[in-house]
Amino acid sequence: MLKAREVKTVQEARAIVEGRGLSHVKVGLFDIDGVMRGKYMSREKFFSSLDKGFSFCDVVLGWDVKDQLYDNARYTGWHTGYPDAPVRILPDSCRDIPFEENMLLFLAEFDQRAQAVCPRAALRRVVERCRAAGFEPFAALEYEYFLFDETPHSVREKGFRDLKPFTPDWFGYSILRNSVHSELYGEILDMGERMDFPLEGLHTETGPGVLEAAIAVDKAEAAGDKAALFKTFMKILAQRMGLMATFMSRWSSDYPGQSGHIHLSLRSADNGESAFFDRSQPTGVSEIMRQFIAGQQRLMPEFLAMLAPTVNSYRRLVPGFWAPTGANWGVENRTTALRAIPGNGKSQRVEYRLGAADANPYLALAAALGSGLYGVMQQWQPSDPIEGNAYALTPEIQQTLPATLWDSAQRFKSSEAAKELFGSEFVEHFAASREWEEREYRRHVTDWELDRYFEII
Template sequence: MPDILATSYAPKSLNDLETLLKNDIKVKVAVDGVLRGKYMSKEKFLSAASSDGFGFCSVIFGWDIHDAVYSRELLISNRANGYRDILAVIDLSTYRRLPWENNVPFFLVSFLDPDTKEPICVCPRGTLKGVTDRAAEYGWTCYAGVEYEYFNFKETPQTVADKRFHNLEPLTSGMHGYSLLRPQLNNEYFNDLFDVSAVFEVPIEGHHTETGPGVFETALAYTSAQRMADNALLFKFLAKSMGMKHGVIPSFMAKPWGNLPGCSGHVHVSLRNSSGANIFAIAKEEVEAGGRKGAANEDTKYVSQEAEWFLAGVLEGLPDIMPMLVPTVNGYKRLVGGEAFWAPNAVTYGYDSRAASIRIISPPSVSPSATRFEVRVPGADMNPYFALSAIIALGMRGIQRKVELTGPPVSQLSPEDKKSGKVKMLPTSLESATQRMMAPGSIAREEDVFGSDFVEHYGGTREHEVKLWNEAVTNWEVERYLELV
């Protein structure tokens, strides 16, 4: 099988690397999450590539997206350890060149503890690798796809700052999903997103306008979970870079407008065995016979027993890992009352249902080899490494423990469903979601999911976000209370 992790021209040895870089004087490296990085001289880079890595300030695990130190001291980076260096290890398989930066070489890195040389527990790339490595012990390879919806604004970083982020101008007006006309208004930008992605080895399957002023949707080509997370992160970087070129700001914020649909980050997942066969699929003969005997219900008769256990595992743990799928205060605005916008806010599943939290995609709507689950809870603001890690870890737990699927499929919630407790609702705020994830009995704390070290650190970062929100005074509050209370 081809190397599904590596780009097509990734070096296979240090000699290959030196040959690839023979005409370069510098290299760009980047760390995941909110993409950060720096230029390195070629000499420094080659030295790091041939050794254990290079020192990188651990403060990237100690501050938020606006470079503010977290409200309380966390595990990896803190005053007590002096925000010491950690080891950044270059992943040669991620080699690309940046077409919009004079084709400078570009690599992603992962992080190790400088003392133990073990992966840092909250390194996003390392976290996902740990999960996919556990799947590999069973002979399985994790596959995934990501679809992003995102608003685009006819603005620049300077204009939005000058406007104090108010009255921003959308790229186009009106609601025009799947429009053939609206992309003509910004043709170069719209096509650059697709074309430059291909050159950058972030292949796209579909690219179109979505409902909402200036909204695009881009579906990234299905591949291995690790490569998919890299591609999802790098697509955001590319989109923002292309936006700067064309005077556009693409926003992956989950809910920029209160009265319009939000921006999803739907995740598709499946598992394949060593021969490349999809273990979620059932045999052609079973499909022709009307589905698998012994399935929990009609909705799961076209998926395998392993797939049903995987689904049950994700559903069981979903409320406990919500901050991994919806990491921002704003993201929950997309889910609250989101049924009208196909934004699920309950523990639900359904066959080919876009109203459920987990959509089962299987025959007869697709061929057996394309059988998969679409997790529709995440917004475009997700960290793809953490979202994929959570989904796959829960699904693997479901298979290992043979978790039974309980409850019927529910595609559309009724008021009675919510009142009766027949359907479990998901947390409605980052605060409640974080509290649940950090609770002593949380599934997230189990060692075969994330473990307590991860939960304490990541949960602490989310507590910080909640604290900043609770301290903020919003325009809504001023307009509502200033005069009349």
């Protein structure tokens, strides 16, 4: 019998649904913030949609993570009446859902005009530009996330305070923790294998209840799917087990933030050889890799909103907490934003360490890959690599980044490189969504303000 990940065509998608005797399948797509939206679809509707596509209310491209409507977007809004947007099903995305017996999941992508602001389509366009330039991009994402012995109800009842971490204290790379809780680790690893986002590594990080998962490398478009699915289904699995997982960039001022590092490399589309590896160089960094790093470095301030897309993202970007604070690079240097990792023709790559766990995987990957490709196309050269502690550098050498989401949105909105890579309509829409996010934050009074000003000022 045909297996889920063997499905490649419309005909095979029909066959597997018929073979399992399913009355419904699950179909999902990802919104601007990387949140998966979708529904169960009847077999008849699914079969029709495989051929003709289906419609999905475009409000999911016009609201935030709390389903609040943007008031500043041109693409959709009350002024358009929130019409349906065309969506196409991706047959080769078929996956089993381990905890829904016999159920299948298919990913979808916005089509026609809606492609202009669709996050997955934005990544696909960058991948297509890479291929047109003669490269096949490969990527792997890794995430840090905290687990809590809480439920969606209990965290709200507590006002998100005094939460109980899944495990106590600081204990990175702990064999004790993963052995005591081997059943949970086994469930996570098994889910990754069965849903085709296999984990190359899974371990505790530094902090109470924090884990790090490294997803195996794949072609860039598939890597985006795998990262987006991992984030979604890790949260699902945790809640099914009476726990909660958060991918907030930084949930507490007492602990380091949560990264979403991106590993990238380019291979020749002709012969599959690494475009990043040059054995004649001491660290193996080829001219193409230097240009790629230069593009990432120079465009990092302009593309930051795609990699740090929430107000909370900027709580992580502070010195001394394993997060970069400047647009710099180094060879095997974890204090820099870009870490060149020497290896061989198979493993030579760059790690984009600026990425946070809260970013939309498709957009973070599109930004990291697109900026690198742009550097290759422009034949830019990077600054000298940083040796030692990048946090100790002066602001001029650091090449500082925008400090707030609002500032990042303004840089992105005016970026000619962003418009060329992602399209003017996407740039306008995404920048508007980040401006909305910042304005929503400014409307609310924080606990810090009450504690600081209520009595004394």
